[in-house]
Amino acid sequence: MKSSSLKNVQKHHxxxxxxxxxxxxxxxxxxxxxxxTDIMIFGTFFATYIVLHxxxxxGPGPADLFELSGVIVSTFxxxxxxxxxxxxxxxxxxxxxxxxxxxxxxxxxxxxxxIGLEINEFAHMVHEGATMSRSAFLSAFYTLVGTHGLxxxxxLVWMIALMVQLSVKGITPVTKRKVNIISLFWHFLDxxxxxxxxxVYLMGVK
Amino acid sequence: MAHTDSxxxxxxxxxxxxxxxxxxxxxxxxxxxxIAIILGGWLEGTSKAVALMMFGxxxxxxxxxxxxxxxxxxxxxxxxxxxxxGLVILVVIVAGSMWIMLYNMVAx
Numbered sequence: 001m002k003s004s005s006l007k008n009v010q011k012h013h014x015x016x017x018x019x020x021x022x023x024x025x026x027x028x029x030x031x032x033x034x035x036x037t038d039i040m041i042f043g044t045f046f047a048t049y050i051v052l053h054x055x056x057x058x059g060p061g062p063a064d065l066f067e068l069s070g071v072i073v074s075t076f077x078x079x080x081x082x083x084x085x086x087x088x089x090x091x092x093x094x095x096x097x098x099x100x101x102x103x104x105x106x107x108x109x110x111x112x113x114x115i116g117l118e119i120n121e122f123a124h125m126v127h128e129g130a131t132m133s134r135s136a137f138l139s140a141f142y143t144l145v146g147t148h149g150l151x152x153x154x155x156l157v158w159m160i161a162l163m164v165q166l167s168v169k170g171i172t173p174v175t176k177r178k179v180n181i182i183s184l185f186w187h188f189l190d191x192x193x194x195x196x197x198x199x200v201y202l203m204g205v206k
Numbered sequence: 207m208a209h210t211d212s213x214x215x216x217x218x219x220x221x222x223x224x225x226x227x228x229x230x231x232x233x234x235x236x237x238x239x240x241i242a243i244i245l246g247g248w249l250e251g252t253s254k255a256v257a258l259m260m261f262g263x264x265x266x267x268x269x270x271x272x273x274x275x276x277x278x279x280x281x282x283x284x285x286x287x288x289x290x291x292g293l294v295i296l297v298v299i300v301a302g303s304m305w306i307m308l309y310n311m312v313a314x
Contacts, residue, residue, distance in 0.1 A: 051303055083226060083233075
């Protein structure tokens with residue numbers, strides 16, 4: 001009887017020990033909840049854009065402004081970065097630190113090119129007089145696409161910080177959870193972009 | 207049944223190179239088709255909008271399934287439940303706004 005209760009205590013102990021990764025699982029779930037609230041933010045911006053996209057106030061409309069070729073390139077860059085982010089997670093699960101950092105670097109590089117193209121597009125549009133205050137359509141456009149771009153930029157900074165942390169601390173339960181979380185974030189941004197690409201650009205050009 | 211489920215999830219717990227590559231190829235195809243629809247001018251009006259949104263939704267499912275590993279979640283599927291809540295709110299906001307602002311001409 002005594003030995004069995006001792007076993008129980010030991011079992012309890014080892015459960016406690018195992019509750020550490022559980023904590024990381026909880027944190028991953030917490031991040032998932034954040035992503036769900038992000039869905040709602042982007043939902044309101046999409047709704048605003050859909051409602052206002054014809055209110056050009058005599059200014060340039062979607063068909064006048066968008067150049068599909070550049071946006072198609074951006075889309076494939078972001079899709080590829082989503083894949084390389086997945087390869088980073090695979091490297092993580094195999095415990096290959098160098099490959100993990102390498103794939104994260106490729107992902108961040110592709111993300112940086114995406115942001116560069118977007119800034120270039122915005123600068124071009126502003127140069128043509130299509131500023132945010134020109135019309136309700138443009139306000140909604142810059143808010144929606146800009147918020148997505150801001151998310152990608154935050155993801156880039158975060159990814160670089162994580163690469164530094166990985167090279168210093170290596171793969172621990174904590175850094176592992178962080179890589180998993182940022183990959184969720186990155187795939188999520190890819191999904192949001194697909195809908196931006198579809199609703200704003202593909203449906204915009206006549 | 208629960209047992210076969212759990213062995214299955216252990217096998218491909220965090221995805222494999224194969225599943226990521228299949229997901230990537232699917233997402234490429236699901237992007238090229240809508241682009242072709244637009245550039246080729248195959249569809250017009252409402253059928254175009256519906257087709258484009260359908261490919262967007264399929265792309266979303268591919269990303270959830272192959273990249274975000276939603277199918278590997280264990281039994282109390284809190285991730286899925288919260289996703290459904292988020293999507294319900296999304297649809298209410300977007301469809302509700304469209305209905306009121308675009309089709310309710312009484313307001314004009």
